[in-house]
Amino acid sequence: xxxxxxxxxxxxxxxxxxxxxxxxxxxxxxxxxxxxxxxxxxxxxxxxxxxxxxxxxxxxxxxxxxxxxxxxxxxxxxxxxxxxxxxxxxxxxxxxxxxxxxxxxxxxxxxxxxxxxxxxxxxxxxxxxxxxxxxxxxxxxxxxxxxxxxxxxxxxxxxxxxxxxxxxxxxxxxxxxxxxxxxxxxxxxxxxxxxxxxxxxxxxxxxxxxxxxxxxxxxxxxxxxxxxxxxxxxxxxxxxxxxxxxxxxxxxxxxxxxxxxxxxxxxxxxxxxxxxxxxxxxxxxxxxxxxxxxxxxxxxxxxxxxxxxxxxxxxx
Ligand code: HEM
Numbered sequence: 001x002x003x004x005x006x007x008x009x010x011x012x013x014x015x016x017x018x019x020x021x022x023x024x025x026x027x028x029x030x031x032x033x034x035x036x037x038x039x040x041x042x043x044x045x046x047x048x049x050x051x052x053x054x055x056x057x058x059x060x061x062x063x064x065x066x067x068x069x070x071x072x073x074x075x076x077x078x079x080x081x082x083x084x085x086x087x088x089x090x091x092x093x094x095x096x097x098x099x100x101x102x103x104x105x106x107x108x109x110x111x112x113x114x115x116x117x118x119x120x121x122x123x124x125x126x127x128x129x130x131x132x133x134x135x136x137x138x139x140x141x142x143x144x145x146x147x148x149x150x151x152x153x154x155x156x157x158x159x160x161x162x163x164x165x166x167x168x169x170x171x172x173x174x175x176x177x178x179x180x181x182x183x184x185x186x187x188x189x190x191x192x193x194x195x196x197x198x199x200x201x202x203x204x205x206x207x208x209x210x211x212x213x214x215x216x217x218x219x220x221x222x223x224x225x226x227x228x229x230x231x232x233x234x235x236x237x238x239x240x241x242x243x244x245x246x247x248x249x250x251x252x253x254x255x256x257x258x259x260x261x262x263x264x265x266x267x268x269x270x271x272x273x274x275x276x277x278x279x280x281x282x283x284x285x286x287x288x289x290x291x292x293x294x295x296x297x298x299x300x301x302x303x304x305x306x307x308x309x310x311x312x313x314x315x316x
Contacts, residue, residue, distance in 0.1 A: 027302050028145035032124075037116035040146075044125055047108040048132040051101075056241040059133040060196025061101035066130035067192065067295065068096055069123065071179065072158045074299025076151030077122035080105060080312040083156075093159035098199060102313075104129060109312050122312035123148035127296045134292070137195055139243030140285040144296050149306025152315045165202045165258040169267045172260060179298060181291065187264055187273040188287035189295065194247040196240055197233040198257050200226040206259050213262045215254035222257075236261070248278035 033040040051058050069079040072090055080102060083089040090096055105125050112120045124146045135141045163175045176186035204226050206214055214222075225234045236257050237246040247261075251274050256262030264270045277284035307316050 028147040028297060028300060030143055030145050032146040033116075033120060037112065037119045039115055040112060040120050040124075041128060043111050043115065044108045044128040045132045047104060047111065048129050049136060051104045051107070052133065052136050056137075057196065058101050058104060059137040059241060059243070060192075061099065062104065062126075062129045062133040063192050063195060065099055065101055065105075066126050066292075067189070068099060068159075068162060069126050070295050070298040071162055073151050073153055074301060075123050075127060075148050075296055076299075076301050076306060077126060077148075077309065077312060078151045078154040078158075080122055080126070081154035081315065082313040087154070088156040089154040090156060090159050091154075093156045093162075095159050095162045095164075101129075105312055113310065118308050118310065121148050121150045121306070121308045123150050123300075123306075125312070130296075131292070134243055134289075137241060137243040140289040142289040142293065144293055147300075147302070148296075149301045149303070150309040150312075151301055151306055163260065165198070165260045166205065167260045167263070169263045169270055172263065173270075181294070183270055184273050184287065185291040185294065187270050187277070188284065188291045190261065190264060191245070191247055191277060191284055191288050193236040193257070193261060194239070194243055194245065195236070197235050199230060200228075200232045200234070201230040203234070203258055204230070211259060211262075213254060213256075213259075213266055218253075218255045245277055245281040245284045248274050248284065252278055 048062065065079060066075070068090075069075055069077060072078060079090050079096065079099065081089045081091070083092050091099065105122065108125050108129065109120075109122060112125070127144055127146070127148065131142060131144050163172060167175065172186055173183050176183075176189070181189070203222060207219060207223055207226065211219075222234060225232050234257055237250045239246055250256055251262060251265040254262065254265070256265065265274050277287075310316055
């Protein structure tokens with residue numbers, strides 16, 4: 001009974017979200033490819049599902065890729081561009097070196113170019129792949145508007161605007177606030193850390209600086225992980241390939257992996273939001289999907305400001 005109520009509540013909330021974004025955030029549309037490439041969504045979903053069946057850890061990679069794409073130069077596929085001898089691209093910056101999943105995007109793009117050449121942008125493929133990865137991992141199902149065009153700029157220096165794992169709560173609120181996100185939306189988006197892992201290099205400074213927000217038993221586990229070197233990985237929560245709300249429960253137990261994760265529980269304003277999401281997964285799922293749709297519209301390029309790349313790794 002309670003389950004049926006939750007499911008129907010979720011469906012109503014879903015419909016509200018879809019109708020809010022049904023048309024034109026920045027001219028994007030839900031049915032953008034309906035006439036020009038009707039199989040676009042299907043091809044991306046199939047490619048993602050196949051890739052995740054082989055390697056479930058790619059769900060995390062695809063969600064992170066969309067975030068890193070949108071935060072730098074807007075959601076324009078700029079993160080996919082390879083460096084050339086004249087240009088060091090975003091993907092070669094320290095914050096992007098552990099991004100993965102480029103081959104999934106290439107695979108989808110190749111099939112789409114065969115079906116409908118020059119129609120589906122790489123930026124849209126990244127956005128759809130992230131959405132499909134969330135669902136595959138057990139997270140919320142949601143529709144996204146499409147019609148992003150691909151950018152022609154990808155510069156390593158722009159990635160300075162990615163948030164650092166050393167950020168405290170006010171720096172996190174500020175970094176997301178500059179992009180138009182509230183503190184609540186920032187916490188909801190951080191819930192993407194329910195998926196995946198971080199390398200020791202991203203959290204080891206917490207061990208040498210005796211971070212007081214870190215649980216002492218958990219610190220021992222992290223030290224053990226780091227004894228295998230800077231590239232040794234630690235999962236964010238017990239279920240790194242499942243999209244759930246355990247991440248928020250780990251923060252309550254002071255087992256947040258990054259300093260920036262644990263910061264969300266360190267100040268009263270964001271602690272209340274963490275507690276809410278830890279208690280109510282449906283609320284987290286709803287806020288997360290809304291914030292992802294919003295993130296997917298960041299500084300989207302349209303018309304002559306962008307292009308549809310033929311190869312996602314190269315400007316046309
Ligand atoms: C709030 C500020 C954020 C900071 C400081 C941050 C930082 C990081 C860091 C340092 C890592 C580990 C990288 C490594 O060691 O290789 C990571 C992983 C990850 N991040 Fe974030 N992140 C933030 C927000 C987000 C958002 C908004 C999303 C998506 C919506 C996201 C999705 C992910 C995912 C899924 C992973 C795991 C990747 C994998 O396993 O391959 N992060 N993040």
